[in-house]
Amino acid sequence: MVNPKEQKSRKIAIWVIGLMVIVWTVLGVLSFVETENRKRPHTVNITFAGQNALTGKQVFQAYNCMDCHTIVGNGAYFAPDLTKIYEQTGPAWLLAYLGSPGAYPTEAVVNIQLNELIKNGEASVKGIGNLDDYYSEYPKAKERVDERGGVDALMPNLKFSKDEIDGLVAFLKYTSEINTAGWPPEVFAKQTVIDEAKKHLEAKSGLPVKTAVATASGDAGGDATAPSGEEVANAMGCMACHSTDGSVKIGPSWKKLYGEPVALSDGSSVTVDDEYLKNSILKPNDQIVKGFQPGLMPSYDGIVSEQDMDAIIEYIKSIK
Structure with missing residues (x-):
């Protein structure tokens, strides 16, 4: 004869297990349903200068970029995370850098690339009329130009073709549109701590620190000595x-x-x-x-x- 208390306990256990199965099933189904906030853009729909993000991803993989860089934290940690680099610096800076990655681009080169994009009617710079507009849209580009323009970089010159560069820009545009739930994390530290860490990394890299660089001869006025x-x-x-x-x-x-x-x-x-x-x-x-x-x-x-x-x-x- 079954003990009534034991029978009741079994029923409760069955109900609890059944409820847990239902909850797990619902959560499992929802994890595969893409909401608007979590929806990932399709690689072939993201384009830049005639190249799509899928082509750029293939270039990214062919050159083993993740041996040094990370995307959404995946990869190696020898070089910066590239997940949001397009959102931060925009296409003109990326074009200027990827064309000769052995050195950081100067303002003149970024401006030239921007003018080319504007002249060609590239949709990614629609509404941007000059370099000031570009810097307003992508302040991290100006920050990089001011801090590193003309300084040697650790990245090797991989001699990308123009189509490969355009494809990489399309891929980085794609990664910038992914909802990464806050990745990469924002660094919260006192400016003095950031400055000290920056000095330490610059010294450790062995690369020269940027010094003042002459600009075009007419910029400083007629009485200025012409730059060499x-x-x-x-x-x-x-x-x-x-x-x-x-x-x-x-x-x-x-x-x-x-x-x-x-x-x-x-x-x-x-x-x-x-x-x-x-x-x-x-x-x-x-x-x-x-x-x-x-x-x-x-x-x-x-x-x-x-x-x-x-x-x-x-x-x-x-x-x-």
């Missing part, structure tokens, strides 16, 4: 892609370049003179040197003055 060609080249971001010691970065080295014949990608050759250098600065895709990627160097037409261009050319002549 080297100063102009640094301000314009030229040294992020061109070396002076014969090593190959993104573009040809400037060492012993002037007066020498160079082979072009179309099979012809040209002797490097003033005319060739000016054309390369203003119309960089007209004559691509053999072995180098087209479409990476932006046009400086309307950005660099004749005086600054002449100064750069004289500097190139001096590099023996």
Whole structure:
């Protein structure tokens, strides 16, 4: 004969277990239902300059970017988390950096990339008319330019093609649209603590700290001493892609370049003179040197003055 108390306890246990199963089932179903807040954007629907985020993700994986970076905390912790980098810096800064990641972009290069996007009617910069508007929309871009512009970076020059760069920007645009529930976490610390940590990391990296860089010759007024060609080249971001010691970065080295014949990608050759250098600065895709990627160097037409261009050319002549 079954004990009434035991029978009652069994019924209660069955009801409790049944209720728990129902709750677990409902929660399990809800975990697979995408609400508007949790909905993840589709990679093929996020595009930039004709490339979609899926293509960019494939580039991201092919170059093993997560060996150094993280996305939503997944990956290695040798380099910054990239989840919200597009939201912070915007497309112009990313284009400027990814084109020559061995050095942080200067303001001139970011401005050139922005002007190209505006001229091409890129939807991602709709409503942005100039660099001030861009900085207002993406204040972290200005912060990076002010703190690091022209300074060497630890990231290697991977020599991305233009399509690969556009794809990466599309992918980083996609990751910025993911609801990450607060990731990456915001750092709460006194400014003195942040400054000390920054100094420590800068010293440990072995990289130079940014110093004042000359800008275009007309910026400081007519009585100011004109900057040297080297100063102009640094301000314009030229040294992020061109070396002076014969090593190959993104573009040809400037060492012993002037007066020498160079082979072009179309099979012809040209002797490097003033005319060739000016054309390369203003119309960089007209004559691509053999072995180098087209479409990476932006046009400086309307950005660099004749005086600054002449100064750069004289500097190139001096590099023996």
